[in-house]
Amino acid sequence: MKTVTKLGVFAGALVVVFSNAYMVGQALGYSPAGPTAAAAAAEEDGPAGLMISQESLTLKVLNDTFPAGAQQTLAFQILERDGKPLQRFTPQHDKLLHLIVARRDLSHFQHVHPNLGPDGTWRIPLTFPEAGEYKIFADFMPAWGIHSITLGTDISVSGDYRPRPLPPVSSxxxxxxxxxxxxxxxxxxxxxxxxxxxxxxxxxxxxxxxxxxxxxxxxxxxxxxxxxxxxxxxxxxxxxxxxxxxxxxxxxxxxxxxxxxxxxxxxxxxxxxxxxxxxxxDGPNPPPHGLTPEQFEAAKAKNLNGGSGSGQTGESGHGHGG
Missing domain, CATH: 2.60.40.1220 (Immunoglobulin-like)
Structure with missing residues (x-):
């Protein structure tokens, strides 16, 4: 496809996207001069570390088992869409990758920095002190990236898992x-x-x-x-x-x-x-889709009073909590 044709298709897609966004806003009674696109984008991206795959990259752990209390070399890769390990990274705060290890009950935390091998495999000796469910977070920036990416995945450490309560709130x-x-x-x-x-x-x-x-x-x-x-x-x-x-x-x-x-x-x-x-x-949570609190409350009131939503209890639908 020629460059001019590509640009034409892209421009047409943008018209469709922004037209749809405008129609949704108009249906709910929003003014075009509302919240910024950046706020909406941030809401759509959501918190970091909740996905194993993002932006055509996937976190893959190569180990099969993890014993409790014994040191073991954790090995993992960041795979590109074609299945090949990503090998070029941009340093952030003196390191190519920051690895966070946390037990699900948040009773254990480590911030470590693995070494990247020539085959694209990251390795680091780790000890999981107790049995349980852990999560690892790989925080990095690809050499081609425009921002950092955090991928997360779960790791099960065999043994008798006894979750602990969260420590009390303290400053x-x-x-x-x-x-x-x-x-x-x-x-x-x-x-x-x-x-x-x-x-x-x-x-x-x-x-x-x-x-x-x-x-x-x-x-x-x-x-x-x-x-x-x-x-x-x-x-x-x-x-x-x-x-x-x-x-x-x-x-x-x-x-x-x-x-x-x-x-x-x-x-x-x-x-x-x-x-x-x-x-x-403490709440409330920020409104969805980059709306202001006033716009969100107006939308909820309109739906409950017979607007675009049925407002009836027990019926399925899509919504956000505030």
Whole structure:
């Protein structure tokens, strides 16, 4: 097909897509000057790490079994659509790929960095301390990519699995001699400022060391489905304004209300440590399809009052919860 013909088909497809979107909006009474396309796109993409395959890439684990308490080399590949392993990656924060390992009950967490072999296979020695269901997240950017991708898959570790309850909500975490205090409140669908203050034996830590090109890394996992959020701090070491403690500032956006487990990695005196928090996020959830809260409430009221939806209990249909 000639280039001009391709462009014509593409333009025609865009007309159909945007015409359909306009008609849906008009049917529900929305003004064209509404929410941004970026907000709608973010809602459609959804939280990271919930899919094993995305953007023509698939995460494939090569191991067959995983014993509890014994070190084993985890081997996996990122497969392209033709089934061949992806071999070219763009480094992010000093690494080609970040691997997160978490038990389903969020009682275990690891942030590690496997090595890429010439055959496109990633390998790293891992120990799953106890039996149970685990999830691994591969966070990376292909060399051809325009943004990072996070693929996730489940791993079953044989043995007697006894899930643990989520630790109680707390704004303070302790790891060895360090106390980390979190201030700020995450809001669903909005960029929220979180400040983490570090102290050792009661003395503020003012000489944090760069770890993966930052003074800290924050991973949040939603209880239940383990929706994944990886946040880097505001500012970078050596930028002339970011201090090496005692505070690390993050701007994070959680996808919904609910319980989350948040894990802060930081390095001090040559050792990387992880502080863990349980955070409860209050609603409401952000409206779907990039709508404003006012538009969403108007749409729900219209449907309940005999608009485009039947509004009758017990009938099947498609909808979103707020």
């Amino acid at each position: 303070t975490a302790t790891v060895e001699d360090y106390t980390v205090t979190m201030s700020g409140r995450p809001v669903p669908g909005q960029s929220s400022r979180l400040t983490l203050h570090l102290a050792k034996n009661g003395t503020p830590v003012t000489d944090l060391e760069p770890y993966l090109a930052a003074y800290g890394h924050l991973v949040a996992l939603r209880d239940g489905d383990l929706a994944y959020i990886h946040v880097h701090p505001d500012g970078t070491p050596g930028d002339g304004k970011t201090k090496p403690g005692p505070e690390i500032v993050f701007f994070t956006e959680v996808p919904s209300f609910g319980a989350y487990r948040m894990f802060l990695d930081f390095q001090h005196q040559g050792v990387v440590r992880t502080a863990a928090f349980t955070v409860n996020v």
